[in-house]
Amino acid sequence: MILPRTRLFGADAPSNKLNVALIGTWGRAMAHFKTLESENVVALCDINEKHLSEAARKWPNAKTYTDWRQCLDQKDIQAVMVCTADHTHAFVANWAMNRGHHVYCEKPLANSVEEARVVRAKYLKNRGKIATQVGTQRHSYENFNRVRELILDGAVGELQQVSAWGNRQLRRPGYLPAAGDPPSDFHWDLWLGPSPAHPYNPDYFSGGAGMNCLQWNMYWDFGTGQVGDMGSHTMDLAWNAIDAGLPKTAEARGEPYNPEVSPVMLELHFQHASNKWRPEIKVSWYQGGAMPPSPAPWVDLNKIGHGAMFEGSKGTLVAEFNARLLIPLGNAADMTYFKSRKKEDLIPPLGDFQQEWVKACKGSLKTTCDFDYGGTMIEQMMLGMVAYRVGKKLDYDGENGRVTNSPEANALLRRNYRAGWTLEG
Numbered sequence: 001m002i003l004p005r006t007r008l009f010g011a012d013a014p015s016n017k018l019n020v021a022l023i024g025t026w027g028r029a030m031a032h033f034k035t036l037e038s039e040n041v042v043a044l045c046d047i048n049e050k051h052l053s054e055a056a057r058k059w060p061n062a063k064t065y066t067d068w069r070q071c072l073d074q075k076d077i078q079a080v081m082v083c084t085a086d087h088t089h090a091f092v093a094n095w096a097m098n099r100g101h102h103v104y105c106e107k108p109l110a111n112s113v114e115e116a117r118v119v120r121a122k123y124l125k126n127r128g129k130i131a132t133q134v135g136t137q138r139h140s141y142e143n144f145n146r147v148r149e150l151i152l153d154g155a156v157g158e159l160q161q162v163s164a165w166g167n168r169q170l171r172r173p174g175y176l177p178a179a180g181d182p183p184s185d186f187h188w189d190l191w192l193g194p195s196p197a198h199p200y201n202p203d204y205f206s207g208g209a210g211m212n213c214l215q216w217n218m219y220w221d222f223g224t225g226q227v228g229d230m231g232s233h234t235m236d237l238a239w240n241a242i243d244a245g246l247p248k249t250a251e252a253r254g255e256p257y258n259p260e261v262s263p264v265m266l267e268l269h270f271q272h273a274s275n276k277w278r279p280e281i282k283v284s285w286y287q288g289g290a291m292p293p294s295p296a297p298w299v300d301l302n303k304i305g306h307g308a309m310f311e312g313s314k315g316t317l318v319a320e321f322n323a324r325l326l327i328p329l330g331n332a333a334d335m336t337y338f339k340s341r342k343k344e345d346l347i348p349p350l351g352d353f354q355q356e357w358v359k360a361c362k363g364s365l366k367t368t369c370d371f372d373y374g375g376t377m378i379e380q381m382m383l384g385m386v387a388y389r390v391g392k393k394l395d396y397d398g399e400n401g402r403v404t405n406s407p408e409a410n411a412l413l414r415r416n417y418r419a420g421w422t423l424e425g
Ligand SMILES: NC(=O)c1ccc[n+]([C@@H]2O[C@H](COP(=O)([O-])OP(=O)(O)OC[C@H]3O[C@@H](n4cnc5c(N)ncnc54)[C@H](O)[C@@H]3O)[C@@H](O)[C@H]2O)c1
Pocket: 023, 024, 025, 026, 027, 028, 029, 045, 046, 047, 048, 051, 066, 068, 083, 084, 085, 086, 088, 106, 107, 108, 135, 136, 137, 190, 191, 193, 209, 210, 211, 212, 213, 214, 229
C-alpha cells in the first residue's frame, strides 16, 4: 500500500500518536474523547463493565480491564488519563509515573497531604522524562492570564490578601445503608479500592455522566467535598496569580466536624511567605455560604458563584472564571502606578488544555498545571482540611511535610488504606 507522505511522517503518522490508557471511561472521561480520537487508545479500564463496553465500541482495538493495577502493566502504554473517583487519583497517577508514563489526572489530584506530596515528589524526580497535567481545564480561559498580569503588574498596588470561594452546597447525612447487592457487572470492591469497606448502595451513583462525582464526593472516604471539587478549579484562579509555595500556617472555621461527611460551610486560611515580587500574604478559601468580606458595601460578592478576590494596598480585583473587575480604592488609587502591558507582552493563550498535555507528552514536557503546580495547591487545601479536623491553627514545615505544633494533625496528614492497597506500586 502506498501511503501519502503526510500520513507516514506528518502530524497524523502512526509514530506520532500517543499510546494512551484511559482509566475511568465514562462521565468526565467523555470530555477527553475528542482529544483521544487523534491518539491511539490502547487500553481501557473501568470497574463498571457497561461503561467499559461502551468505550470499547469506540476503541475496539484497545485491551480492556476492570482493575487499573493490571491495566498499568500493559507494555505499550505511554500515557495515562485518570478519570476515576477522587480516592484513587493519587494511586493511579503514582503507579503510572512509576512505570514512566505521562499522566493527565482529573482534579482533585489528591485526597490527603501525603498523597499530594507523593505524586508531586514522583513528578519532580521524573520531570525531565514525563509530562503531567491536573484536569483543571478552566486554566486555559484567557481571563486567568489577564488576572495574573494585573496582579503582577501592580493594578491593586502591593498584594496583601487573596480569597477564593464557591457556593455549591451538597449536604449529605452520612454513609448510606446497605441496599442490595451491586449489579454483577459493577465491581464495587474495586470501586472502593484503597478506601475502608462500606456496604453497597446504588445512591452513591445516581448522578449523570460527569456528575456522579457530586453523589460520592462529600463522603470522607471517597472525596473531600467542595475543597477538592470546585476548590480545585477556583483556587486555581487565585493560585495562578500569586506564585505561592506551601503555606507557613493553616487554620479553619466551619460547621461541626462530622466523621462521615465533609463540611458544607467552611473557611480555610493560610499564611504564605513573601516572594520576589510580593510581601507575605494571607490566602483563604470559603465555601457553602461562608464568604470573604466585601471590599465595599455596593459590591455583592454573592452574585459570583465561584470567584476570587485579590486585595492590595491600592485596590481590589474581583474575578470569576471568565471576567474580572478592578476597583481602585482610596485617594492614593490614582492608577499612575500601573502601566498596562503592550499587546505583544501579554501572556500568550494556552490553547486547548488537553492538547497542551498531549503536545507535552510528544516533546516539550511543559504543561501549565503540572503535578508541581497542582500538587502544591492541593497540598495547601488538604492541610486546611486537617486544620479543620483538629480545630487548631497549624504551623507547617512545608519542606518536610510536617506540622510542628500538633502531633494529632500530623497523624491526619495521611489516610488509612485497606490492607493490600499501597500508594507505591
Ligand atoms: N475537570 C472537571 O471539570 C471535572 C468535571 C466533572 C468531574 N471531574 C472529576 O472527574 C472524576 C470523575 O467524575 P465522574 O463524575 O465522571 O465520576 P463517575 O463516578 O461517573 O466515574 C467516572 C468513571 O470512572 C469509573 N471508575 C470509578 N472508579 C474507578 C476505578 N477505580 N477504576 C476504573 N474505573 C473507575 C466509573 O465507573 C465511571 O465510568 C472525579 O474525580 C471528578 O472530580 C472533573
